[in-house]
Amino acid sequence: NKDMAKIQNISDIHPTLGFTEFDILEKYRKSFNESELGRLHSVFPFEVMAKNMGLSENRLGRRNIFSPSAKIAIMVLKAYTGLSDRHLVEHLNGTDVLRNHDRSVFPITNYKIVSAIRNEIASCLDIESLQEILATHWKPYLENLHVCMTDATCYESHMRFPTDMKLLW
Numbered sequence: 706n707k708d709m710a711k712i713q714n715i716s717d718i719h720p721t722l723g724f725t726e727f728d729i730l731e732k733y734r735k736s737f738n739e740s741e742l743g744r745l746h747s748v749f750p751f752e753v754m755a756k757n758m759g760l761s762e763n764r765l766g767r768r769n770i771f772s773p774s775a776k777i778a779i780m781v782l783k784a785y786t787g788l789s790d791r792h793l794v795e796h797l798n799g800t801d802v803l804r805n806h807d808r809s810v811f812p813i814t815n816y817k818i819v820s821a822i823r824n825e826i827a828s829c830l831d832i833e834s835l836q837e838i839l840a841t842h843w844k845p846y847l848e849n850l851h852v853c854m855t856d857a858t859c860y861e862s863h864m865r866f867p868t869d870m871k872l873l874w
Contacts, residue, residue, distance in 0.1 A: 745785060750842045751777050757838055758829045770813070776822045783819065790819035 737743040751774035760773030771779065783793050794816040844850070 742782075742785070745781070746778065748843065748846070749778070749781060750838060751775075753838055753842070754835060757834055758826065758831070760825070760829065770818065771822070776826060779819065779822055780826060791816040793819055 738747065754777050755773035758773075758777075760776060762769070762773060769776075779793070779797075783790075786793065786796065788796060794813050798812040
């Protein structure tokens with residue numbers, strides 16, 4: 706009972722201690738969630754997508770550095786940043802976003818891991834079921850559900866040098 710009182714006293718004091726790791730991590734999470742990248746992260750159901758694709762935690766061989774949902778998040782991050790595989794790995798190594806992920810081994814030394822993840826996802830990707838997951842998840846955020854729009858951009862396919870620059874643009 707005496708020891709329990711000490712534990713309770715420490716837990717009563719804990720919220721008043723300044724600069725604890727918990728506070729710093731909480732501030733980091735809050736700032737990430739308020740950032741553009743954090744908002745982008747919040748609109749994807751990564752866990753559901755990974756489960757639907759059949760991306761597995763357990764497989765033979767080396768342990769995965771990234772969880773199935775993290776693999777999809779990396780592909781979203783790659784599309785968002787427009788970085789090459791090599792530069793994306795350099796970016797990941799230079800930020801704390803994934804460094805705090807307890808499964809991760811940093812620094813990542815093989816930039817080809819991004820290509821391996823892309824190939825793994827491509828091998829089990831079913832666009833129609835993924836579209837259904839995203840449409841269901843995003844439906845509360847969408848307006849004018851009765852309107853269907855499509856991209857009508859056209860590209861000339863048989864261009865030869867020299868070609869008018871206006872056509873290229």
